[in-house]
Amino acid sequence: MREIIYDVAVSLDGFIAAPGGDASAFPQTGPHADAYFERLGSYGTVIMGRSTYEFGYAFGLEPGARAYPHMDHHIFSTSLKVPEDADVAVIRDDWLAQLTALKKTGGAPIYLCGGGMFAGWVAQNGLVDRLILKRAPIVLGQGIRLFEGLTDPTSWAAGAVTPYDNGVTLLEYARA
Template identity: 25%
Template sequence: MGMIKVHEFTTVDGIIGAPMWTMDYGFTPALGEAIGGFMASCTAILLGRTTYEEFAPAWSTRTAEDDPGAPFFNDTPKYVVSSTLKQADWNNSTVLGAYDAEAIRRFKESIDGDIYVSGSATLVRALLADGLVDELHLLVYPIALGTGPRLFPEGAPQTKLELAGSQAIDNGVLHVTYTPATTD
């Protein structure tokens, strides 16, 4: 059974929308190592439709020479949660259908290795609400934007987490890892 490992780029005020603001901080080798560290055990990628539609054209033409992450994104089996997407053309992609917590539990049990999720805010919110996220990796950038989509929007249900690790990265980013809070 695979663990679901979610990765989000976020600002200190919790904005997770299209992370163009990350460009000002550079993608340093240390940042690459941090991301590669939690991706290493992943043998599947789970994405929401919007993130899939953004990733497919961005990654499908990249090679290892362009970006060391390209082989992972292009060769790893990808699964898309969507009620509207009927077909996924990016290499090794499968549409799972609309979000269904029980279907995701079965999917999780069927994977040998862990499952990587990036972006996919709507999907991640549902996975968190249904207790399906095993690790939440937040890469917190030292900038506040004041407005934009948030992983935990106002009015969302309370989500208790436990700190599993933290790492300051050389470009000012903080990698914080959370797991579901254990019950008493």
């Protein structure tokens, strides 16, 4: 069974973006970013919600195009509009069954990309297998939480800890 890995930058106070999805306060360059881009090559599929997918539009992503060319894309949304010939799959209903089936297919790990609401839903359903957190030395005070809407506690086993000179710390966890 394929793992779902939530690989995301997070502030000291647990936010993945400031209000409006602004991620500009996070360190964008350095060895932590290089390691992230290297990890992206190990994922075969990306899953995300509509807001995370549409966030890419501000950076030139065209509706229906892949944000990560080497990965299969599954966008979970009831309202996203993409062209009929889109290069992404939009999952509109029966999300739990669809995501469970996706995990059972062969291949490289599944990258859970961004999205506090969607990540909260995936975690609430017990489907996140690993966390890779790029803990940034910033406090945002408000914004998009790491997991929105998560109501049940989940336990994680600590793994590797990698500190970087710019203050970012990479923290790895596996579901306990």
